[in-house]
Amino acid sequence: MLNSFRAEKEHVFRDQSLKTEVAFMQFESRWSQLNTQSPAERNDYINALANSFTPALRLTVISSGGKILASNLPNLSQLSYGHIVSQLQEQFALGQPCLQQLFRFIENPVQACAYPYNEEAILISTIENKMVFRYWLNKKKFLIIACLFSLGLMLFIIFLSHRQKINDTDDKIKLENDITKQDNDFKRLVSNLPGILYRLDLQQKSLDYLSPGCYQLLGYQPEYFLQNKITPFDLIDENDKHDFTQNSKAAHFSLKPFEMVYRIKSASGEHKWILDRGRCYKEKDQYYIEGVMLDITERELVRQQIEYLGIQDPLTELYNRFKFNDELVQAVSHSKKTGEQFAMLFIDLDRFKNINDSLGHQVGDRLLQKVAQRLQQIIPKEHFLARMGGDEFVILIHNIETPKDIEVFASDINRHLRQVFRVDSYELRTSCSIGISLCPKDSEHSHILWRYADTAMYQVKNSGGDGYKFFTQEMGDMVQHRINIEHNFIPAFNSNQFELFYQPQVDINSNKILGCEALVRWFHPELGNISPAEFIPIAEETGFINTLGDWILEESIIQLTHWLIYNPDFIMSINVSAIQITENFPKRIEHLLNKYKISGSSIELEITESLLMENIEYILPLLNQIQEIGVGFAIDDFGTGYSSLSYLRYLPINKLKIDRAFIMNIENDKDDVSMVKAIIAMSKSLNLVVLAEGIENSNQLHLLQNLSCDRYQGYYFNKPIDSHTFTSLYFEQEKYAK
Template identity: 35%
Template sequence: MRTEAVVDLSPQEWEDLLQEKDEKLKRALRDLADVRRALDKSTIVAITDHRGIIQSANDQFCRISKYSRDELIGQDHRLLNSGHHSKEFFKNMWATIGSGQIWRGEIKNKAKDGTLYWVDTTIVPFMNQAGKIYQYVSIRNDITDRKAMEAEMLASEARYRIIAENTSDIISVINSDGDFLYLSPSHQTLWEHDVPAEKFQNLLEWIVEEDRDIMSYAIRYTYSTGKGYMAECRIKSERAVAIWTETKTSPVFDEQGNVTKLILVTRDITERKLTEEMIHHLAYHDSLTDLPNRRMYVQHLTKEIMQGKRFQSNLAVLFLDMDRFKDINDSFGHDIGDLLLVEMAKRLKSCIQPSDMVARLGGDEFTILLGQQGDSKRAEEVADLIMGQLQKPFELSGHLVNISCSIGIAQFPQDGDTAEDLLKRADTALYSVKSQGRNGYSFFDPTMEAKSLERILMENEMRKAIDQQQFHVYYQPKMDISSQKLTGMEALVRWVHPELGVISPGKFIPIAEESGMILELGEWILREACKQNKKWHDQGHILKVSVNLSARQIFQKDLVERITGVLEEVGLSAQWLELEITESIFVKMEEATAVLKQLREAGIHISIDDFGTGYSSFSYIKSLPVDTIKIDASFIRDIHHNQESQAIVKAIVTIADSLQMNVIAEGIELDDQAEALQQNGCAHGQGYLFSRPLATDDFEQFLAERN
């Protein structure tokens, strides 16, 4: 039927059919030509005979190999051999295509100019009707850039693997459930066990149970936010106590930006945590007696007051000190004085109940909080007990020492409803006992707040002292302990009264603070010290002068402007001035920090004086704009034979180093103390071993001798 239909075509229909086929053929030829052009632009195409002799090479082949077509035709592919592949490689290739199968692989070739390139190769064998191969068509794509990238990735992976497997930190990879995908070998060293990595299934199983929520939160946070997180937690190990670790979590993203896994870097921070705990204990306890210090006492008293307001209960605060403690230090020495304070602390603790608290505020000042219905009757009973206990002789290193004490008592709620008010009024009551002959106790009475005649006279005399030039600035050298090189000096004020003689700063500074005259006096000291330092600079003695800044001064509204004004007035650069502050300013932490930042921004150095005796704590220090920590003399006095003092100094130096702060010890009097400080990392100090505070002329002589 089909043949008949064709036969029945008219001549015109035959012509149309032939024309249609001709058009299809032309289109097919055009398509083939387009394919060829496309292949020439992007793909290497070569045709060889059954022996591998090149019969045809397209333009792309010539461009990549840098051979002309005439140079390629008639050659076999050994012309392009780079020597990279083994004979076995080519033997297997020929075995495959010789059997009529298609071969695929990657080949490294060498161009005419000697450069090497990689090609992804497919070789297709063609057979004649007799089933024999008569030619091969090879299709290649240039993959040189990809291979270079792969090589770089492998090298990079190898580098990171070396780092991961040799670092002391633990590097691990986990999924969202905390399962380990990778764990570096360092876990065995850090966690001190022989458990192989394959036995570690899940990170959380190795974390102390109480800390698992911390790590779980870190994992969830990083997965949900795509941000890193730092977590501190304890890890189980073969040690007697758990290991403190610090772990940084970092996300790994897929192409869609989803977090697929986490990389963890974990390090042992046990030593740092122990140091922080020591510093924390130091911040809340007196280093000599191990009693709570002022900061801890004030916090506890504040809490008790809140409870007292809630349950309408009574409290009593006892403020006491030894009578004529200075005479004991002068007669027997500071070592005996320290032993006396330690024994006194023990006796005070024996006079109170577990619910009460005794604290040392500094020097020979102690305070006691009587909780749980600390009414006047109980306060009297405890005061009588203390008086009796302290009147018993103390036997200290072969010396028999007899003391007495004075006690001031303030009560909540009648004498005040804040810790500051109660302490102040107990101190006022104590001063009243002192003024009446000492060795007794007294309850606070509002009439006591009237100033004593002595204080009124002292205050009046102070008002005239600046104008009459009765104050003088002395300078105590600061030294490099090892080289004995002078590194700076501290400016100290002295009052030389025309009738009373030299008046101790311990007497007039508190009055200056209370009366507000410290503002005028402090600015005078600052101006004198800066003016004198500028003179020494002009003489070639380039040193930094330290000036004490009182708590009252630091909260002046225009303090920064006043100090920078003085520096500009005398022509001294800010970098040669250091302001020493005491830890008491941290009662108003935020206000003090803001002022210190402004001073630092002006180029002035900041130092914390008497570190360790008051309010400081590691958490405060690491966030403060401070350049130098001055270790209090109480830690230095027995450092040459007291392991605890050495440990405290070493801990302070370690923390200061980590925070990039300087450390200087004050109160150095013996060579043994200087040697012990050096052994524990403290390189700078001041004290009578090097020089007592010197008048201006004497200090100039000291400078001349040093030069």
């Protein structure tokens, strides 16, 4: 069989020269044309040419410089095959085109024949021994199959004869292989674990096993511990060793699964948080612990950060409102058991919003940090300080003997926060308003103490700030009354509890009614008659003024349509809050005028001086739009706010209403006379109509006549009355008299 293969190999080699020559003749006739085509097309041609021989040749075209021009051989990746060209040229010089061994062309030596094309390229045919072998194998396959079958049959007979003898050996080998495979699988599995598997002999205090994850987790190879007879537990942080020892003893005696968390020092010096899960067991009077140690450092740091944010204020590093609330609940519980008194101080910085708005939030935040530092310096550690949020801080003062102690403490806080704060390049001044509630005097409920301290603080705010107040029951009654008012707005509106009354506005000389002012009244079935002075400010704060104001506006215009029938020149004055004046307000006015077919000159909108000046830049363009449709404006309560006189020249107003505060004592107070006289003179110079409010007697009326006031309204002529009474008195009787 071997001789047959050698003979076949010699035969193939002898034929290769002839086949290569034949291939070269075909190649020579086509190459000049192919040389101009793409490498892919040249390779396709060479591949087709090579496969036309049996066994198939491997053809390659190399330039005289050693560059591959075309080939059906794979993996010809060298930059230059100059050494191949050199070997072939030596053969050409000897007149022999073929080589039995061509080296360093492909991975294995090949037998090759080559023919040069001019001096441009060389066509090389190569045949690998394995190709010859395949050809021979295919040619002799039936003979080979017969031989192999005979050999297999013989081996099978031998196998059967020895089968019984080797059964035991096979079982043993299989068992050993299974054990080896399981061992390898276990080692591979353990090596991929992110933690450490260990087995500890408790009596010897030595490790029987430590997984390779030891290096990834602690930076030590397992051999470090095994050779030095130490364990990873020797690296536990000193602060955690006591708890670890106690937990280990408990696990030892209980033989139950355990779970421990502790810190351990790695080779780099980093302290890592470890979750250790395992179990102690007994084996042949020996105690062992098997477990797994997992790195939970990242999880633990996240947990600590969450806990920190849960109780700490990140800006000032004080405790936050949630932690304070827990402390307050505990303080109340302790007070109930022991009778100990404590105080809650609610602190709000004065004018902080101005600093934030003018200098920016970064400066505001730095100021809050400075305030927190100053509070920490003056508040003893036995008391509890926290930041509520924004510019609000709270303090729990324990072990109070007398309220006088709290007064001294609050005064000290006021005094220290009144001092200059140096923030960057600014010298900032602020102060604080402090509300104080006492436990158990005021309440034994934490949420009520919160509310009472907050109420007292706002009382300080309303009084100008920079001070402190203890909660009183009167404050509580006021707050409750305010809450009742606020909660009853919507039900009162839906049940028509609001009603409009009208007070005449009269020419001061002729005593002729020129118009009236629409005034809203609230008749509550339980709270009684609620003054507008009470509910209008609350309505403005809560936003209910938009709903109520829109109703007042439309109801006034509806009533006006009836009275214009009697007096076409009659003017309805309607109070409008500056809060109502938004971008849509001019369109709303125009819509109502068109809907009820009345002229804009028949209504006059009254705006209070103080609210108008708070947002004059925004409101002024809107007032101009409303004036363009003929509606007039009056400034209500003039003289009680802080109007800039320069603005009066630009406001689209045609009337000033002198507040009744200047009229009440005008008979006896020369200063009031001077003030009214100045307002009238200024109004005349600006071509404004002047109306005095609150005229209650003839002396006041005559005095205002002498000061050249234009119009008035007040109880002297008539109080505000409902629409039916107004119609009866001033329109129907007048019509009857005529």
